[in-house]
Amino acid sequence: MTSQWKSFLQNLGVWEGSFTTFSPQGTLLNDTPSCLSLEGLNNNQTVRLTLSRSGRDDVIREFMSVGGGLLFFENGSFSEGLIQLGPFSTFGAELALIHENRRLRLVQLFNENGDLNQLTLIREHLAGTPVAERPALQLSDLLGEWQGEAVTIYRDLRSPDTYSTKLKLQVDAERLIQTTSFGERTITSTATIKEPLILFDQDPQKQVQVLLLPDGASATSPVKVQLRQPLFLEAGWLIQPNLRQRMIRSYNDKGEWVSLTLVTEEKR
Template identity: 35%
Template sequence: MSSQWDNFLRNLGEWRGSFASLDANGAVVESTASILTLEQGEDERLVHFRLRRFADGDLNGEPSRDMSEDYRNLGRQVVFFESGTFCKGRLQVAPGTPFGGEFGFICGDRRHRLVQLHNDDGGFANLVLIREFRAGSNAQELPALTPDQLLGSWSGMAATITADWPEPDQAACRFEVSATTPGSLHIQTNLGGQSESVEAGNTDPLLQLTWMADGGYHLTPRHVDHRSAFAVEAGWLSAPDRLERLIRRYDASGAWTSATQIIATRD
């Protein structure tokens, strides 16, 4: 089984795309062109990271922001799965502290990433959608996701990594997606003998559901705190019959407990 570092290396390359700030309805408020590079260093355990953002949209011009960092190891806050898909976030929800996380999907020459932000009072703030394409490829953006595209039965495999054990637990997974009202989402999931159900709509008072461009959706509590267990989820329909889900869970003390990747095909 590949290591976390090996899984991280599946993201190597030059990725061209954009960072888009979204409102609560998934509409783009502001967008900035970007080039992100992950390059293997001379040392096997060294990766050079560079992110350039271009406020004027000209990728051949001077960047408005230029960040560089070297990675030699990975912290506990980030989890990489065998496909290269990853998620990261705070290890502990704390009062008076902003909460956030990132979901990073990769499939072929595409990456679909999402940053989730909550204010220091725990209230949902906004999302940043990052759509990336491997430089030199012919990869294309996917259509905006609608509930109808997810309806039906799906089956596949799930990998779960817990906070106290980095090796993934593999299990077969099946789930059914339905919509009780326009714009709503109901997912009944059976994973490793356990069944769970989640339902949310655009007007749900407890859960924020966002449909996005490039085949993505996001589901989070409208308010998070360190006294209630909760989960945050992002999904990416990378092909009409391929759905990938990332679920990050926190317990009733606000501690991060596990991250699950589900890759499923339509039955």
């Protein structure tokens, strides 16, 4: 397996784009142009991050190692966030997907009461390369059967797991029916459709929503995070009409972050 640092270096370059903030219901709150530089120093022993939004340097960080709440896949895709869900504290994470000259990053934030509070979609391309943004995601884009492969990496850096996946989405009686298979495990669930929001509401205590976003993106989140219940955050990206990536950040029933899964799937 490629080292975490080498995977981090897949992100080097100047990334131009925007930070777009949405309410949990999908209302656009603001959109800010951005430029993020990841520069390798000292023969790539150090990486300097400089983030500029609206023409000013908002953030400057230097990395000599990675870890903590941050994990990378071999292609440079990553997630960073809190490693523990705690009582009466804010909670959230970033999930970042990479394809060729583009990155799509999603930040999901929850308030002190555990309610989903805000989502930020970050769309970026390498400076000097073409911008080929996808249209806003529609449910019709996702209907059908998807087959793919998942790679799960772990916070304790044990060997990754790789397994096949299937995802079938269909509409019946104005409800979405989703059948998901990871390896030998299959789960079927149903949701209310109110585009751009899809609400899996079978269990009122464990509602999960999917928000359809610009550039073929989707954000899957609990409506409310709760102690002593496992949870996951997911970012999806429809890169081409028949090609999609999803990243899933999973927490156990103790609120501990345990794993990160990258799914690459094609429509059949």
